Amino acid sequence: MATMPDPTEDDESNAHTLPDAAEEAAAQPSTSTSYEYQALDATRNQFRLVKLRRVSSGPVQCELSTFDIVDAPPYVALSYTWGAPNPAYPILVDDGGVLSIRENLHSFLLELREEDLHKDTPPWNLWIDQICIKQSDVSERNAQVAMMGRIYSDAAIVIVWMSGVPLQDDLNRPWQYTLDGFLQIVWGFKGTKGWD
Numbered sequence: 001m002a003t004m005p006d007p008t009e010d011d012e013s014n015a016h017t018l019p020d021a022a023e024e025a026a027a028q029p030s031t032s033t034s035y036e037y038q039a040l041d042a043t044r045n046q047f048r049l050v051k052l053r054r055v056s057s058g059p060v061q062c063e064l065s066t067f068d069i070v071d072a073p074p075y076v077a078l079s080y081t082w083g084a085p086n087p088a089y090p091i092l093v094d095d096g097g098v099l100s101i102r103e104n105l106h107s108f109l110l111e112l113r114e115e116d117l118h119k120d121t122p123p124w125n126l127w128i129d130q131i132c133i134k135q136s137d138v139s140e141r142n143a144q145v146a147m148m149g150r151i152y153s154d155a156a157i158v159i160v161w162m163s164g165v166p167l168q169d170d171l172n173r174p175w176q177y178t179l180d181g182f183l184q185i186v187w188g189f190k191g192t193k194g195w196d
Contacts (some may be wrong), residue, residue: 050122051123
């Protein structure tokens with residue numbers, strides 16, 4: 001297993017591990033059918049939300065749903081850096097379609113999946129641009145980028161994922177403690193009206 005570095009430690013040991021490239025390749029789905037997005041209706045200001053499925057290993061699995069922005073359920077928006085295009089990691093969408101995502105997002109989804117496995121609340125609705133926008137469709141991408149201000153401002157919570165970004169010395173806290181604390185707050189919030 002490859003180790004995620006702790007920015008407060010000099011050595012490579014850390015409790016958080018990610019599959020190395022060979023393990024990830026072995027875990028890839030047997031079919032490589034690319035996920036086919038359903039078209040959005042731009043006149044209705046539609047967008048997609050993603051939910052992680054609770055699986056303990058293998059590729060990340062999720063479901064995509066389409067909503068009019070005025071009728072969307074509560075959701076969490078993710079802000080993060082995309083990072084380099086390689087390596088790319090496959091995720092399974094809606095029972096079999098495959099999307100490739102970048103390493104930084106993959107790290108976030110693995111961390112979230114690990115935390116979410118132990119919760120008895122429904123999975124989050126998430127807005128993640130790399131998954132929720134059909135990146136190969138320039139027209140859709142431009143329309144969704146134009147809506148991003150509203151998407152972020154309407155989110156119940158915005159997560160800023162900083163994996164791979166060196167923390168400032170004055171923060172003096174490893175990223176995983178920040179995420180763990182944040183997730184405890186969010187799961188407490190999910191018990192309130194609108195998250196049921």
